[in-house]
Amino acid sequence: MKIATFNINGIKARLEAVSTWLGEERPDVALLQEIKTVDEGFPREAIEDLGYRVETHGQKGFNGVAILSRLPLEDVVRGLPGDEGDEQARWIEATVIGLKAVRVVALYAPNGNPAPGPKYDYKLAWLARARERAAELLLQEEPFVLGGDWNVIEQDTDAARPEAWREDALALPDTRAAYRRLINLGLTNGLRARHPEPGLYSFWDFQAWAWEKNNGILIDHLLLAPQAADLLIGAGIDKDMRGRTKPSDHVPVWVELDA
DNA sequence: ATGGCTATATGTTATAGA
Numbered sequence: 001m002k003i004a005t006f007n008i009n010g011i012k013a014r015l016e017a018v019s020t021w022l023g024e025e026r027p028d029v030a031l032l033q034e035i036k037t038v039d040e041g042f043p044r045e046a047i048e049d050l051g052y053r054v055e056t057h058g059q060k061g062f063n064g065v066a067i068l069s070r071l072p073l074e075d076v077v078r079g080l081p082g083d084e085g086d087e088q089a090r091w092i093e094a095t096v097i098g099l100k101a102v103r104v105v106a107l108y109a110p111n112g113n114p115a116p117g118p119k120y121d122y123k124l125a126w127l128a129r130a131r132e133r134a135a136e137l138l139l140q141e142e143p144f145v146l147g148g149d150w151n152v153i154e155q156d157t158d159a160a161r162p163e164a165w166r167e168d169a170l171a172l173p174d175t176r177a178a179y180r181r182l183i184n185l186g187l188t189n190g191l192r193a194r195h196p197e198p199g200l201y202s203f204w205d206f207q208a209w210a211w212e213k214n215n216g217i218l219i220d221h222l223l224l225a226p227q228a229a230d231l232l233i234g235a236g237i238d239k240d241m242r243g244r245t246k247p248s249d250h251v252p253v254w255v256e257l258d259a
Numbered sequence: 260a261t262g263g264c265t266a267t268a269t270g271t272t273a274t275a276g277a
Contacts, residue, residue, distance in 0.1 A: 009276085010266050034276085036267060061267050062275065111277060151277075170277065205277065206264040217277080249265075249277085 001071070001098040001259045002026070004238075005147035005220050007033040007108070007203075007250035011066075014248055015043050021241060022050050027254060028070050029096055031106035031147040035064035042066065057092040065092045065106040065148070072097040080107070082129035090126070091133075100143060100259035102228065107148035112169030120169050123151070127178040134185055134223075143228035143259060146187070149220050149250065152179040154189075157198040158218040170219065188229035190222040190255035195235060203250045204242055211242055220253045231257040 004027040008014040011032075022030065030052070035042060039058045047054050051070050057078040058064035067073065073094040080091035090108040095101050107130065112123030130146070137144050153171040156162035165171040183189070191200070201216025210216065224232065238252040 013266060034266095061269085111275080113275095113277070165277090168277070203277075207277095208263065210264095219277085 001028045001096065001102060001257045002254055003029040003031065003102075003104060003145055003147060003222065003257065004252045004254035005031040005033070005106070005149070005222055006252040007149040007220060007248060009034050009248040009250065010036040011042055012037060013246065015046060017241070017244065017246060017248065019046065019050060021238065021252065022047075022052065022068070025238060025252070025254070026070075027252075028098065029104055030068040030252075031104060032066040032068065033064075033106065033108035033149045034062075035066050036062060037064060055092060055094055057089045059087070059089040063108055064089045065108050067092055067094050067104060067106050069094070069096055080126070080129050080133060082132055083125070098259045100231070102257065102259050103137060103142060103144035105144070105146045105148070107146060107150075109149060109151040111151050112175065115167075115169040115172055123169060124174060124178050127175075127182065131178075131182040131185065134182055134187065138185060138225060141227060142225070143231060143257070144225045145190070145228055145255070146223040147221070150179065151219055152176065153217050153219060154179060158201075160201065160215045160217070165217070170217070183223070186226055187223040188226070188232070190224050190229075190232060191235045191237065191253055193229065193232060193235065200237060202237060202253050206249050220250055222253060222255045224255070228257060231259050233258055
């Protein structure tokens with residue numbers, strides 16, 4: 001079961017790029033972020049025609065996540081628990097029925113800038129809620145994958161220019177600490193389990209020739225429960241997507257599981 | 260700090276992204 005995460009930065013602008021990618025890479029499951037549309041605005045038929053089931057959790061203009069799957073989906077749940085007043089669409093779960101059942105989450109963590117401030121407070125609270133949900137899922141002792149744009153630069157080697165991010169909400173010590181508290185529940189970073197080397201990135205800014213200068217950061221991650229890490233076969237980044245026509249500023253990151 | 264690119268909707272400008 002190949003599971004990819006991809007922040008597409010708007011499905012309306014990215015339908016062609018996403019369709020081409022699905023056809024070439026054939027992920028069994030695609031966890032999408034920043035669909036930037038309400039559910040009714042998602043081009044469901046176009047994706048279904050490619051052989052994918054579609055489950056969305058959208059909102060108007062910003063955010064929004066989706067799960068695309070060539071395999072059956074069960075028990076779809078929308079929203080991250082822990083704050084009834086949170087109206088931002090950043091979390092959707094489903095169980096994928098492959099050779100084994102795998103619970104997957106498509107998530108879009110808050111950016112959090114400017115920090116300090118209310119947006120940063122929301123980010124830290126959101127990461128704490130994600131940790132609580134992960135702890136709940138771990139109690140079930142079944143395979144799961146938390147895939148998405150975590151908006152966290154885990155360590156300086158995940159940025160081409162770490163000094164440029166030192167004061168940024170993506171790399172501040174409190175951000176890294178909140179992320180580590182989640183990882184330390186016992187989750188495995190699928191890409192890093194196979195590729196620990198520096199210089200791997202999943203985002204390059206649209207501005208200032210970031211792509212041309214390879215000024216990137218790694219912030220899109222698939223975090224595996226122990227029962228999913230046991231099934232890990234391989235992992236990678238579809239880096240070439242960033243150099244194509246009308247790209248997203250993110251590229252897909254994927255894992256292959258024996259499931 | 261400024262600057263600058265992209266997407267969306269609030270739409271000939273503002274907001275958010277990272």
